Amino acid sequence: MSDSDKVWTAGMLVIGDEILSGRTADKNIAQVASWLQVQGIRLTEVRVVSDDMDAIANAVLALRDAYDYVFTTGGIGPTHDDITVDAVANALGVEVVIHPEARAMLEAYYADKPGGLTEARLRMARVPEGAELIPNRMSGAPGIRHGSIHLMAGVPHITAQMLDALTGTLEGGAPLLSETVGCWSPESEIADILREVEAAHEDCQIGSYPFFREGRIGANFVIRSTSKDVLASAVDTLCEALGEEGFDFTPGGI
Amino acid sequence: MSDSDKVWTAGMLVIGDEILSGRTADKNIAQVASWLQVQGIRLTEVRVVSDDMDAIANAVLALRDAYDYVFTTGGIGPTHDDITVDAVANALGVEVVIHPEARAMLEAYYADKPGGLTEARLRMARVPEGAELIPNRMSGAPGIRHGSIHLMAGVPHITAQMLDALTGTLEGGAPLLSETVGCWSPESEIADILREVEAAHEDCQIGSYPFFREGRIGANFVIRSTSKDVLASAVDTLCEALGEEGFDFTPGGI
Structure with a gap:
């Protein structure tokens, strides 16, 4: 290393x-x-x-x-x-x-x-x-x-x-990059997709955060990686998977 | 015990x-x-x-x-x-x-x-x-x-x-009782009093919590004990000590 x-x-x-x-x-x-x-x-x-x-x-x-x-x-x-x-x-x-x-x-x-x-x-x-x-x-x-x-x-x-x-005075490592993808759907319906996207990308973590807003159930997915390329690929894959499932996802999320 | x-x-x-x-x-x-x-x-x-x-x-x-x-x-x-x-x-x-x-x-x-x-x-x-x-x-x-x-x-x-x-299903101990005494004064001016009151009462803890409110500096003191008598004595002693020092203390606090 x-x-x-x-x-x-x-x-x-x-x-x-x-x-x-x-x-x-x-x-x-x-x-x-x-x-x-x-x-x-x-x-x-x-x-x-x-x-x-x-x-x-x-x-x-x-x-x-x-x-x-x-x-x-x-x-x-x-x-x-x-x-x-x-x-x-x-x-x-x-x-x-x-x-x-x-x-x-x-x-x-x-x-x-x-x-x-x-x-x-x-x-x-x-x-x-x-x-x-x-x-x-x-x-x-x-x-x-x-x-x-x-x-x-x-x-x-x-x-x-x-x-x-x-701020700026500590010796630090590579910043952890993150992007958020949201969807109006219970996280339990997306669980398999998340697992697959995470497994397909090394050095990538996906957190799932349900919310209740405007009377509707939804979830935000935070994808984290120290690699810009891995992050971009994971976000693309997840968006595509959510899109095919017909969910109205919201890049940027909360 | x-x-x-x-x-x-x-x-x-x-x-x-x-x-x-x-x-x-x-x-x-x-x-x-x-x-x-x-x-x-x-x-x-x-x-x-x-x-x-x-x-x-x-x-x-x-x-x-x-x-x-x-x-x-x-x-x-x-x-x-x-x-x-x-x-x-x-x-x-x-x-x-x-x-x-x-x-x-x-x-x-x-x-x-x-x-x-x-x-x-x-x-x-x-x-x-x-x-x-x-x-x-x-x-x-x-x-x-x-x-x-x-x-x-x-x-x-x-x-x-x-x-x-x-609620109510766990085997528990004696409830910890607490009372709050407040004063409009920086906690640094009361530090000695607090130390003395705590030392004079076994099974008693005093926490000091400064605040800024309505443009003024003050502090609340939370006295805790599992004994009702110890708590009452500590509160009385503290109120008396603060009173002699001329502070406008507020029993009940925030």
């Missing part, structure tokens, strides 16, 4: 009791997943764990050992239940230190705010020793990168700022 | 390439988490994996060994990429069989629909040998229970039907 064939992979860890209790609906999985797709990195596994030192540490190590990159969200704020930095430092066997650049960012941000840079707020400058910062224009408090591990905020619009800062 | 002290736990597995690619935002984690909370069962870990036999099998076994219950969503439909039943049967070392009751349900459901019960649709009657069904009034295709493992649909409103059918 040449270097250019390498599929770069990522694992993601969502940290927070509020997700596991159902109080907060996670929005970071979809956000990080879409962003990684565009970077040409394949998100292969996600885990969600509670605000627990051992649970965080064990999951970070498992994901780090299995994938090229790890992205975590949650637990890097100023309160006592924000323990991601401590858990990751524990897992890596390094100390927690105040990052001088992060302290400077927070001092600047809180200079004109009531209370200034309190001890609690200074917690947000704590990093596992050896870490670099991920900038965040939104609230001053930066994300943290340590080797392949990226620690980001739990609040989705702050995570978005951190992802934006990381 | 007496039987009544046992904390019943669950792990959840979300199955589907569409979640990991970012194409579909998962809605089942929040739904299953909220439902488990009400059942008195603590959701302790969630994993998301792709439509891959080994990934599904490994995750199901890891979660089954770690928690009292396992709930999966996704991959039990009629198409070739729906492989959850096969992966779980593989993991458990049992055969895949057609469940006669599931076949009867599907025959009844498709009796008056175009195409009838096709081979593809009959796939939805396949279960790991030894499984029971979880009824689903919505689309005929049932969920599947095998021991502690519950296989449910990926489409959220169908999953909701299956959860509804399971």
